[in-house]
Amino acid sequence: MLAVDVQNLTIQYGKLEAVKGISLQIPPGEVFGFIGPNGAGKSSTIRVLATLQPNYRGVARVMELNIRSKPQLVREQIGYVPDFFGVYEDLTVREYLHFFAAAYRLSPQKRKAVVEDVLQLTDLTGKIDSQVDSLSRGMKQRLSLARVLLHDPAVLLLDEPASGLDPRARIEMRELLKALKEMGKTIIISSHILHELAQLCTRIGIIEAGRMVAQGSVAEIYQRLGVLKIVHVQVAFQTPDLIEQLRQLEGVTQVDDQVDRISIRFQEGSLEVEDLHDFIHKQGARIRMFQPEVMDMETAFMKLTEGQTA
Structure with a gap:
């Protein structure tokens, strides 16, 4: 029903x-x-x-x-x-x-x-x-x-x-x-x-x-909009090649090594947040912060509409 x-x-x-x-x-x-x-x-x-x-x-x-x-x-x-x-x-x-x-x-x-x-x-x-x-x-x-x-x-x-x-x-x-x-x-x-x-x-x-x-x-x-998710990560014991390994990960489009964090951008639907967390952990890095963010609904609304009325 x-x-x-x-x-x-x-x-x-x-x-x-x-x-x-x-x-x-x-x-x-x-x-x-x-x-x-x-x-x-x-x-x-x-x-x-x-x-x-x-x-x-x-x-x-x-x-x-x-x-x-x-x-x-x-x-x-x-x-x-x-x-x-x-x-x-x-x-x-x-x-x-x-x-x-x-x-x-x-x-x-x-x-x-x-x-x-x-x-x-x-x-x-x-x-x-x-x-x-x-x-x-x-x-x-x-x-x-x-x-x-x-x-x-x-x-x-x-x-x-x-x-x-x-x-x-x-x-x-x-x-x-x-x-x-x-x-x-x-x-x-x-x-x-x-x-x-x-x-x-x-x-x-x-x-x-x-x-x-x-x-x-x-x-x-x-996913339809091709939204890029962003995850901000802080790690202890960062290995020298962690950034390059992240850049090679399927679905990841950009990795920024900033002063206090790593910002990772990846395609919605191509990589799960949980899988990204597991990948970083398996590289031997200890995760202090793992903070996902995503496009808010207002931004999606503006991308999908043109401001028209009937």
Whole structure:
């Protein structure tokens, strides 16, 4: 079973084609990150999966349910947090969640326990009797996530969940998403905070001007770009020919013997970091520091896109 199956999705607003033949296959339990500039088509795609965009071409399914023919059943399987979240500010947190628990048709006997569970998960238990309008933006965002967890959906659709949050609130949101990932939820998340997506997601898709320009794990995208990894090494008892031996190693493109370290550049996919470590150790050198680095997600994004919108 695929949690999300999108085939040749096309969305048009008048003469503007916002999404141009996107395809996605996401298995259960995966965290898929959507990366793209404003106007790329991320929100439009997520709105289709949320059953809010009926005018589209192609096929879209959630948990093997056709979105076009069975939207109500799809809604029972998803939790959707839009980029602009709406809350009823004249309610307390308790009233807000109990209202939506009733809307999700949870029985009165179950509501109290379910509300307490989602408050504990989102770290809002201490705010249960607070007015919603007294909450910080980060707390309101966590409350929106608590709301969509009430009916225990299989798939979470999160459109820019960290937008406008301060650094502490972003970290808290990231830790919450990690907890949901560990619970086995399938998560589709769009964000401009690219390095956080790289840390969280099992796979990412880079979208520009309505087209998917790259899709895969972070390592696969780096490999496609021909990214050079760099490892900084400090060794004791360096042998005279260690530098030359490293330069002859398959996959290594450059070795710089610097004052306090050796910097080794090699092609992604042609040499494993662990193999490089073992090679240096076998030459009789004692390793004091072994620090890999790699192109960050922002750089990959800039190399793959051209700054276009749909």
